[in-house]
Amino acid sequence: MTTPAKVIAAARADLGMREDPSGSNVTPITKAFGKIPGYPSNGYGYPWCAAATSMWCKEAGLKANTDYPHTAGTLTQYSWARSNGRWFTTPKVGDLVLFTNNGSTSGIYHVELVEEVSASSITTIGGNTSGSAGNGIQGNGDGCYRKTIARSNSRICGYVRPRYAGSTNEPAKTWDGKSYPGHFVRYGDTGAEAKAVQQMLVKFGWKITVDGDFGEATHHAVKTFQKNHKLESDGVVGPDTWKALAAGPPKTTPPKATTAPQPVVKVPAASFTRVMKLGDEGQDVQAVRQKLIALGYSYLKPGLTWGPMMTVAVMDAQARKGVEVDGQVGPNTLKALGL
Structure with a gap:
């Protein structure tokens, strides 16, 4: 019986896939999904985010157009979900998250698979995307990547929920703001979980800004905290590091950081006198x-x-x-x- 874990495993196997040649939209996924007349590269050069989610569902054993929408079109995915009662506004692991460029369903243009869900963010795997969504744009990339974005992201339109074995439509439990959120919190993360890490570090005496942005200062503080508490010093907050942070400083001594956080390095003024490319340094x-x-x-x-x-x-x-x-x-x- 097909579960979200099987679909996610199929998606993880494609992480790192790139278009060949770059910018062509041609990938093993489009070759497996099939030709679409009118597109370049002999019909294989079409936008492939929906084709990717379709192939992952198919590979995992879901039945096409019964358990999930088998299509290369995101608007078709939305229509299938509405027609089959599989459209939701709260995410669950295994959902297909649809993105919009105008705030409504008419602007749906991109889809990715939900790998993890927390109270404030979702982690996704997607095709025809890039490794970042800092400006809010999700699609139009060169390969298959994983990223974590806030659930409040204005580009998120909603979620298509395939029919998995034993699945229910109960929404994900709301994070209580204190316990371990169920996934790593690390450099580059933003939101309530990153802010909670910063607040716990402050209790230990760290002079860092509590802004919900897990940047260089927070990363350094976590690494030093881990070293001082005989934990793996990788700067990633997993269950052991969270437990140690949540325990708070010893009651008998005032909280005091053993090492001052390193300031963010400022880049000296650069003189741009050449065309820069792969392999250059300076x-x-x-x-x-x-x-x-x-x-x-x-x-x-x-x-x-x-x-x-x-x-x-x-x-x-x-x-x-x-x-x-x-x-x-x-x-x-x-x-x-x-x-």
């Missing part, structure tokens, strides 16, 4: 990385070297800013990025 590359991180590409980390994921971020930003998508940073891209 202060100018660092400045572009910092700008991309500020724009929401949180899977990048500060550094002086241009690696493959930076090329992905640059191409995605170029597409969204309306400049030539070549994966290199020259005068036009610098201007579009505000540098």
